[in-house]
Amino acid sequence: NAGVTQTPKFQVLKTGQSMTLQCAQDMNHEYMSWYRQDPGMGLRLIHYSVGAGITDQGEVPNGYNVSRSTTEDFPLRLLSAAPSQTSVYFCATRSVSTGANVLTFGAGSRLTVL
Amino acid sequence: AQKVTQAQTEISVVEKEDVTLDCVYETRDTTYYLFWYKQPPSGELVFLIRRNSFDEQNEISGRYSWNFQKSTSSFNFTITASQVVDSAVYFCAQSTSGTYKYIFGTGTRLKVLA
Numbered sequence: 352n353a354g355v356t357q358t359p360k361f362q363v364l365k366t367g368q369s370m371t372l373q374c375a376q377d378m379n380h381e382y383m384s385w386y387r388q389d390p391g392m393g394l395r396l397i398h399y400s401v402g403a404g405i406t407d408q409g410e411v412p413n414g415y416n417v418s419r420s421t422t423e424d425f426p427l428r429l430l431s432a433a434p435s436q437t438s439v440y441f442c443a444t445r446s447v448s449t450g451a452n453v454l455t456f457g458a459g460s461r462l463t464v465l
Numbered sequence: 466a467q468k469v470t471q472a473q474t475e476i477s478v479v480e481k482e483d484v485t486l487d488c489v490y491e492t493r494d495t496t497y498y499l500f501w502y503k504q505p506p507s508g509e510l511v512f513l514i515r516r517n518s519f520d521e522q523n524e525i526s527g528r529y530s531w532n533f534q535k536s537t538s539s540f541n542f543t544i545t546a547s548q549v550v551d552s553a554v555y556f557c558a559q560s561t562s563g564t565y566k567y568i569f570g571t572g573t574r575l576k577v578l579a
Contacts, residue, residue, distance in 0.1 A: 384565070393471075393569040396566060396567065454500075458509050
């Protein structure tokens, strides 16, 4: 049982490049989300989704795009990376139908933008 | 607006000492949930406990205990007889019932010295 799988674990980009962080889950969780973790800032919500075709913005959505075409996957896209997007990114999921609101996190993806 | 404050940025203790990590939250909602997560040096986020706003009973799990006081809007975490393996960053978080947003504190780094 893999849980929440994030790829890649590490990535270095140059300013202006684009990339996609992948998040896949096998727990049949309706809710999926992306957080970024920065020193002294805790975890901040970027985007979230409560089901296929449904996405919404979190606290820091600028510079990021998401889509949800399947229950299992929730990719995070950086269309034109900036040094301010250097961070550790976490995907988190939870069940909605069962009411259990504990987030399960992926292992994280460390992104450096030069 | 919701807010979670972890005023202790870093705490260092010697092994076997007791240590309390503070968490103060702000919310106008009556039904909400509070969480603690542990982030060991390996980087993953591990769920420790969830409390709902109607349950003020203290919780004990082995060496870990949690004190939830609505009167002071606090949800403090105590580790008794700390061990080196407790060294980690600990995050407190809050979520309002019926929403999909989680507010995290900035975390407390605990160093347990042998």
